[in-house]
Amino acid sequence: MTVIVRDLRADARADLEGFARVRHLALPYMLLTADSLAHDLAHMHPDAHYRPLVAVADGEVIGTAQVLLVHxxxxxxxxxVNVYVHPRHTGRGAGTLLVRAAEEHLAAHGAVRLYSWVLDEPGNRAFAARHGYRSSRSAHFLRLDLVGGTLPPLADPPPGVELRRGSDFAADPRPLFELDARTTADEPSDVDHEFTDYESWLAETWRHPLFSPELTSVVLVDGRPAAFSAARTDGGRRYGTVMTGTAQEFxxxxxxxxxxxxxxHRARAAGYTEAFTGNDTGNGPMLAINKWFGYEVCATEVRYVRELG
Incomplete structure (x- = not known):
C-alpha cells in the first residue's frame, strides 16, 4: 500500500474531515474540526507560510502535519512542525515522509531551528530522536469531567472587581487583544511571541470558529481588563480553555x-461535558489552579528541537 504526502486541499471536504479525524484519534485532548482547519488555511498570516500536509494511502488520510514559521x-x-499519524497506520513510513516534506518547506523559507511537540511515549520519542530532534521542555494535557466532577462554588467578586463575558467586548475587542498580548509575553515557552498585529489577532483568534466569546470570562479591576479565561468549543460537548492569564500588576x-x-460554571450550564486545557510543566501557579478545579493530567507531551543546516 503506497503512502503519498501532499498539501491539504482546502476545497476538499474529505481532506479537511480526514485531517481532523486523524488529529482527534492521535491527540484527543485538543479541539480541532474541519471548519477550524479551513479557517486557519484562509486566515493564517502570510509570513507564517502555513502549509498543512496529509499522508494518504488508498484514498484515506492516515497522517497529518501542521507546518509553519513562527512569524x-x-x-x-x-x-x-507537528506530525500525527492514525494509530492504526503507524510504522508504515507516513511520519517520516511528513517530516521530510515539512523540513524542506520550512528550510526553503529560511527556518534554521524547528520545534515539534511529541507525545511522551517511547515510540514517539524514539521517532523524534531518529530524525535528529533533541528533547526540551514538557507540558501536560489536563481534563476535567464537567458532569461527574464538582466545581468550586462561585464567589462574588471583591469591591472594585467585575466579571464580564468576552461577548461584551464585541464592539471593540482591542482591550482583550492587549491583555492577551501582555499575559502571553511571559508564559513559559521555548519560543517568545510578540503579539503586535491586531488585525491578525482578530482573524486568527477572535473570529476563529472554535472561539466562544460567550463562554470567555474577563475580570475588570476598576474598569480595566485585568484577567481572563479564553474558551473554545468544538460544536459538540467538548470545551477547552486555551489561555488563562492575569496582567502582571494584578x-x-x-x-x-x-x-x-x-x-x-457557564460551560457546564450550557451542556458541555468535558473540559480540556494544557500547561507547561514549569508553570506551577497555573497547574495549582487547575488542580484546585479538579483537572487531572491525561497526557504529557515533550517539545523537541532540531537545528537545520
Whole structure:
C-alpha cells in the first residue's frame, strides 16, 4: 500500500474531515474540526507560510502535519512542525515522509531551528530522536469531567472587581487583544511571541470558529481588563480553555481563578461535558489552579528541537 504526502486541499471536504479525524484519534485532548482547519488555511498570516500536509494511502488520510514559521517570534528563522499519524497506520513510513516534506518547506523559507511537540511515549520519542530532534521542555494535557466532577462554588467578586463575558467586548475587542498580548509575553515557552498585529489577532483568534466569546470570562479591576479565561468549543460537548492569564500588576489576587471558575460554571450550564486545557510543566501557579478545579493530567507531551543546516 503506497503512502503519498501532499498539501491539504482546502476545497476538499474529505481532506479537511480526514485531517481532523486523524488529529482527534492521535491527540484527543485538543479541539480541532474541519471548519477550524479551513479557517486557519484562509486566515493564517502570510509570513507564517502555513502549509498543512496529509499522508494518504488508498484514498484515506492516515497522517497529518501542521507546518509553519513562527512569524511573531522575536527570534527569526523559527519553524514549527507537528506530525500525527492514525494509530492504526503507524510504522508504515507516513511520519517520516511528513517530516521530510515539512523540513524542506520550512528550510526553503529560511527556518534554521524547528520545534515539534511529541507525545511522551517511547515510540514517539524514539521517532523524534531518529530524525535528529533533541528533547526540551514538557507540558501536560489536563481534563476535567464537567458532569461527574464538582466545581468550586462561585464567589462574588471583591469591591472594585467585575466579571464580564468576552461577548461584551464585541464592539471593540482591542482591550482583550492587549491583555492577551501582555499575559502571553511571559508564559513559559521555548519560543517568545510578540503579539503586535491586531488585525491578525482578530482573524486568527477572535473570529476563529472554535472561539466562544460567550463562554470567555474577563475580570475588570476598576474598569480595566485585568484577567481572563479564553474558551473554545468544538460544536459538540467538548470545551477547552486555551489561555488563562492575569496582567502582571494584578497577580496574586485570585483573579485568574475567578475568571476560569465563572467560565467553567457557564460551560457546564450550557451542556458541555468535558473540559480540556494544557500547561507547561514549569508553570506551577497555573497547574495549582487547575488542580484546585479538579483537572487531572491525561497526557504529557515533550517539545523537541532540531537545528537545520
Amino acid at each position: 511573531d517570534s522575536a527570534e527569526p528563522g523559527v519553524g514549527s 497577580r496574586g489576587r485570585g483573579l485568574a481563578k475567578l475568571a476560569k471558575n465563572d467560565s467553567l
